[in-house]
Amino acid sequence: xxxxxxxxxxxxxxxxxxxxxxxxxxxxxxxxxxxxxxxxxxxxxxxxxxxxxxxxxxxxxxxxxxxxxxxxxxxxxxxxxxxxxxxxxxxxxxxxxxxxxxxxxxxxxxxxxxxxxxxxxxxxxxxxxxxxxxxxxxxxxxxxxxxxxxxxxxxxxxxxxxxxxxxxxxxxxxxxxxxxxxxxxxxxxxxxxxxxxxxxxxxxxxxxxxxxxxxxxxxxxxxxxxxxxxxxxxxxxxxxxxxxxxxxxxxxxxxxxxxxxxxxxxx
Amino acid sequence: xxxxxxxxxxxxxxxxxxxxxxxxxxxxxxxxxxxxxxxxxxxxxxxxxxxxxxxxxxxxxxxxxxxxxxxxxxxxxxxxxxxxxxxxxxxxxxxxxxxxxxxxxxxxxxxxxxxxxxxxxxxxxxxxxxxxxxxxxxxxxxxxxxxxxxxxxxxxxxxxxxxxxxxxxxxxxxxxxxxxxxxxxxxxxxxxxxxxxxxxxxxxxxxxxxxxxxxxxxxxxxxxxxxxxxxxxxxxxxxxxxxxxxxxxxxxxxxxxxxxxxxxxxxxxxxxxxxxxxxxxxxxxxxxxxxxxxxxxxxxxxxxxxxxxxxxxxxxxxx
Numbered sequence: 381x382x383x384x385x386x387x388x389x390x391x392x393x394x395x396x397x398x399x400x401x402x403x404x405x406x407x408x409x410x411x412x413x414x415x416x417x418x419x420x421x422x423x424x425x426x427x428x429x430x431x432x433x434x435x436x437x438x439x440x441x442x443x444x445x446x447x448x449x450x451x452x453x454x455x456x457x458x459x460x461x462x463x464x465x466x467x468x469x470x471x472x473x474x475x476x477x478x479x480x481x482x483x484x485x486x487x488x489x490x491x492x493x494x495x496x497x498x499x500x501x502x503x504x505x506x507x508x509x510x511x512x513x514x515x516x517x518x519x520x521x522x523x524x525x526x527x528x529x530x531x532x533x534x535x536x537x538x539x540x541x542x543x544x545x546x547x548x549x550x551x552x553x554x555x556x557x558x559x560x561x562x563x564x565x566x567x568x569x570x571x572x573x574x575x576x577x578x579x580x581x582x583x584x585x586x587x588x589x590x591x592x593x594x595x596x597x598x599x600x601x602x603x604x605x606x607x608x609x610x611x612x613x614x615x616x617x618x619x620x621x622x623x624x625x626x627x628x629x630x631x632x633x634x635x636x637x638x639x640x641x642x643x644x645x646x647x
Numbered sequence: 648x649x650x651x652x653x654x655x656x657x658x659x660x661x662x663x664x665x666x667x668x669x670x671x672x673x674x675x676x677x678x679x680x681x682x683x684x685x686x687x688x689x690x691x692x693x694x695x696x697x698x699x700x701x702x703x704x705x706x707x708x709x710x711x712x713x714x715x716x717x718x719x720x721x722x723x724x725x726x727x728x729x730x731x732x733x734x735x736x737x738x739x740x741x742x743x744x745x746x747x748x749x750x751x752x753x754x755x756x757x758x759x760x761x762x763x764x765x766x767x768x769x770x771x772x773x774x775x776x777x778x779x780x781x782x783x784x785x786x787x788x789x790x791x792x793x794x795x796x797x798x799x800x801x802x803x804x805x806x807x808x809x810x811x812x813x814x815x816x817x818x819x820x821x822x823x824x825x826x827x828x829x830x831x832x833x834x835x836x837x838x839x840x841x842x843x844x845x846x847x848x849x850x851x852x853x854x855x856x857x858x859x860x861x862x863x864x865x866x867x868x869x870x871x872x873x874x875x876x877x878x879x880x881x882x883x884x885x886x887x888x889x890x891x892x893x894x895x896x897x898x899x900x901x902x903x904x905x906x907x908x909x910x911x912x913x914x915x916x917x918x919x920x921x922x923x924x925x926x927x928x929x930x931x932x933x934x935x936x937x938x939x940x941x942x943x944x945x946x947x948x949x950x951x952x953x954x955x956x957x958x959x960x961x962x963x964x965x966x
Contacts, residue, residue, distance in 0.1 A: 434866075434870055435869075435870075436866055436869070436870075453869075454866070454869035454870045455869075455870070455872055456870070456871055456872035458870065459870055459871060460866070460867070460870040462863055462866070462867065464863060466861075466863040466864055466866065466867035467867075468864060468867070468868075468881075468882065468885070469962050469963075470885040470886075470888075470960070470962045471962075479868075479871050479873075479881070480871035480872055483871055483872040483873050483874075483877060484872055511961075511962045512962075513962065513964065527871070528870075528871075531871060531872065537870075
């Protein structure tokens with residue numbers, strides 16, 4: 381077990397001074413080199429959970445541990461890939477990827493080697509001297525991933541990394557991510573809205589619900605990759621989770637009105 | 648051969664047979680491997696694409712035509728100057744005193760030649776420029792770090808703000824009497840006034856720059872192992888640069904105005920001095936020359952500042 385989340389609760393105080401329970405009694409573990417997804421509707425606390433894991437915030441109660449050590453602050457051991465890329469606009473592709481390596485005082489020759497390796501791994505050869513504003517969304521996200529991987533973190537935290545991309549690019553990036561992850565295994569904690577994305581990529585999926593933010597269930601995705609979306613078992617899993625989430629977000633009536641076919645599959 | 652009795656199953660109708668054949672086909676198709684439905688067209692090379700696009704639009708006008716168009720934009724200014732010149736020439740016939748009240752534009756050139764031959768024109772220009780550059784330079788060196796620190800650290804801002812906001816509303820010109828008392832009349836005193844004028848825009852803009860750094864960029868830096876000092880130098884400072892340059896531009900503009908005002912009141916040399924001194928001599932052509940020079944130099948300085956900003960921030964899209 382590499383990541384250990386124990387009895388974590390988080391209270392946010394709104395601007396009006398009202399306390400809001402963002403997370404309540406969250407418990408789970410993540411194994412080394414596991415691809416672990418967190419799905420849930422807006423407001424379920426998944427981004428808060430990721431922030432706690434990254435060390436941007438501290439829990440109100442409970443503990444988050446990585447490799448046995450409590451998380452107290454952000455660091456390269458838990459590198460983050462953000463939804464809006466968060467690339468430094470004043471640095472080129474190469475300079476962005478080198479950023480973490482320079483903070484780690486990695487020797488120059490080693491820096492160059494690692495940068496070259498990750499540039500080709502994410503498929504950005506030829507774009508090394510471009511600035512982020514000259515790149516497309518998909519390319520920016522690839523730089524973001526390369527930048528996070530370059531520091532060799534113990535965990536890769538990804539906060540809805542493909543949500544800002546169009547569907548074609550999104551699906552392509554999912555395949556690319558799987559390829560990269562299978563080439564260089566790493567523990568990944570992946571936050572997403574999309575059940576299909578989670579099922580396609582993950583070993584296990586934590587399903588969260590809002591008000592208060594909590595982990596309802598953790599499902600194991602037992603199929604070998606690449607996952608066949610027409611496989612009846614896969615379809616059933618997806619339908620179950622989607623139906624459950626629809627109920628969470630829109631109420632039982634909406635769940636009842638879900639198409640008969642969906643319900644029959646889920647049943 | 649089947650027995651065709653009354654109860655025998657009739658052979659399938661032609662439509663039914665057709666449908667069954669279709670279903671057979673699609674069942675086979677599902678098992679077949681998936682292929683892209685259309686072959687990908689051979690992509691057109693970028694150079695060929697560019698040529699194709701160019702061939703579809705009318706060619707741009709020749710260079711001389713474009714230069715002419717740019718110059719023709721100045722027609723109103725030229726007309727203004729011409730009218731002014733004509734009014735001056737004919738007006739003088741009616742009222743000889745017009746020469747002193749409102750000299751013609753050509754007087755500017757004769758005044759310039761006059762002062763140049765006496766060797767003082769460039770002295771005045773140089774003195775004014777020297778003062779403003781020194782003062783704005785000092786205001787930048789002191790104001791940018793102060794502003795950045797205030798923008799980044801709320802605690803620091805709260806501590807410094809009351810003092811700053813107490814001094815800021817006092818116009819730089821109101822400082823002139825005190826500054827003369829302190830420094831006497833001369834370069835130091837004028838530089839001080841310009842410094843005060845340029846300082847506050849620089850501080851406030853730098854403050855805004857540090858305060859408005861995208862928090863995701865800060866988080867990205869932290870998640871890649873940046874310590875506070877590194878974070879400040881590699882994230883906050885570059886992120887704030889556009890604001891800093893805006894502050895410097897504004898500071899330069901206001902500083903330039905304070906220079907002229909300061910030199911008008913008390914100075915041994917400079918463009919402001921030139922204007923004021925010319926007034927006492929009733930040399931309105933010198934006054935006009937001074938004003939034109941002040942305007943032109945102000946424009947040039949601003950232009951140079953914008954170019955400096957462009958060079959310092961190659962990633963930033965335009966101002």
